[in-house]
Amino acid sequence: MTEYISPGCALIERFVATLEALPNVDVESVLWDSSLACLRQIVAEVRLRTTVEPVVVAITTKKTACPRDVRQLLSQFKELRSVYRADVQFLLAAESLSPGAKELLQAEHVGYYDSGGSLFLSAPGVYVLIDKPQPKPQEKTVRSLFSGRRANVLHALLIHPQDWFGVTDVSLRAQVAPSTASDVLGELERFDWLASRGKGPGKERHLREPGELLNAWAERLAGSTVPISRRYYVPGLKSDAQIQRLGRVFDEHQVVYAVSFEAAAQRYAPFLSSVSQVRAWLIPSPGADAAFAELDARFVTEGANLTVIETKTAGELLFREQVNGLWLASPVQVYLDLLRGEGRAKEMAEHLRRERIGF
Template identity: 50%
Template sequence: MKLERDLIEGVLETLRTLPDAHIEPAQSASGRRDKGYDARIDLHIGDRSICLLVEAKRAVYPRDVRELVWQIRRYMEPGAPDASAGQRVPLVVAEAISPGAKELLREEQVGYFDSGGSFFLPARGVYVYIEKPPPKTLAKSLRSLFSGRRAQVLHALLMHHHKWVNVKELAEQSHASPATVSQVMTELERFDWLDMQGRGPSKERLLREPGALLDAWSKQVAANRPPALRRYYVPATKPLDLPGRLGRALEQHDVAYAITHEAAAQRYSPYLSSVSQVRCRLTPGRAADEALGTLDARVVNEGANLAVIEVKSSGELLFREKLDDVWLASPILVYLDLLRSEGRAKEMAEYLRHERIGF
């Protein structure tokens, strides 16, 4: 109830900032189940009178929107209570509304307000659209979903998006626990990106919307700080030959690695005429230092032709592929890395996605 009151007060404060607006006190619909909604706000703006019928929720995801729209249509029918109140506009208020849910609500011409201050009001003669950063609760949830072991589960799903998988299979593929996999599945179901079949331990999922998942991951990556790079100059080596030399040196010292960024994308789907720097994910330690030493690699601040990204776990090297005797990060990780790079890297990322990833 407190959350509902706080959200409605947030709506009222936003409405008061509109020019020539007058708002009558919100009326709660508590105890009146025939109403179908939680509160009513009468808004007068200019010569327009609008009755906002408020539906309060804690959080709204795409899978919730269908039920919400069905419920809203029931109390928006001509014979429903308040049908004589003039222009009526449904308004969903929630602590957090996911981007996908907002898009669906806009398509259905249903208003919304979240605790971050985003507001959409589609009324005849009065149209308000305010988009603000997601509230901290949703932002934190998304950061958690696209990091650590959970990100490994998403990575596995994207790599096997055309296959039905159960929790056990996905846990083995992603090197994550079954509990972590189950948590990720619950989150993705809220976004309505999965198809499901079966029950219990044999229940299987299919990633129906791989493109939407990758888009969401891309946005999260763009908002995060890029990983730290250790920059080196390897003398007497042409950029085209450096991945092979580096790979042989690392393998001789039993160091797990994966070439990424432009050097990897160029091997998956050639796009640039040349690549001046090689970026590599590797497991740090004495063995890695010794391998770099055999190449006479020198730490530099400028003029680097090799950049090293130290991985915290083997999970960051999942689904690497060996092409021309060189281990490359998976196309998914290469794509995400390119989005955080500079120059023409973003163009290269989109080309890689179109030509190699395919969704």
């Protein structure tokens, strides 16, 4: 039977309840002794009896933890071993842990438990790995990075992955407020996606692993679809000459647009023998309506060869490139759009990433 010397935090109590449900593991005692305070953040000890030998788990707690937090904690644990018993098993209990934090802890054989029920414990006679979805507060924080104006900052970093940026540089390129840029850079630093140098106003960052950030963004989009605003049939749009004409007419009427999906990917990194449809992001305007009239574009529900995705913000049009007179969405935007496409779109996305994006 578990012995509680004094009341503890609910998170540790849930951790203990999880241990008690494990086969071949008995929780002998949970110590909430004030003398533990001298041991650098160790707030509780859980003593276990296993089929091999007794195990002492020393627990520290945090509200949230990302790779940067874990590296600091691992350094503290190494120091603690000189004043603690050598066979102790350290464990971090947190409301939420990032995937990178969990990977680091597993690699160092340090246990963890979070409020979502994820658990890792590696000790003589017991090995437990329970992986559950991130708790909602952490999930919401991560998800918010990939939407709205915050996503513009990610876009700016991925377009120039080797550049070092200050907050002002990023905010100007991403067309966001400096406070938004600063918040996003701070979050990315916590997730260990950024390297940094300097201090204060002169501090600069750049992406440590751009491929990991792009993978995370792609994962967030999994299963989602791009909203379709209008479908048109434009006579002769299959020919390259007519697609170029579309670009000229849009420019003449000062339409702000960016072709994406297969038609753009084909121009960045040819993959298909032909493309049957042009899909473009577009900011609605009277000029756009005039351009459609000049192109003899007819609104249809079936048989469309021009799909327009209307947007009120310039996020999807950031870093667009003009190629042979046609504005194309950035390779990063095209890649993300293709992942939400159908048919061979995902194959084309991987080809574009390999041949043009490069990470």
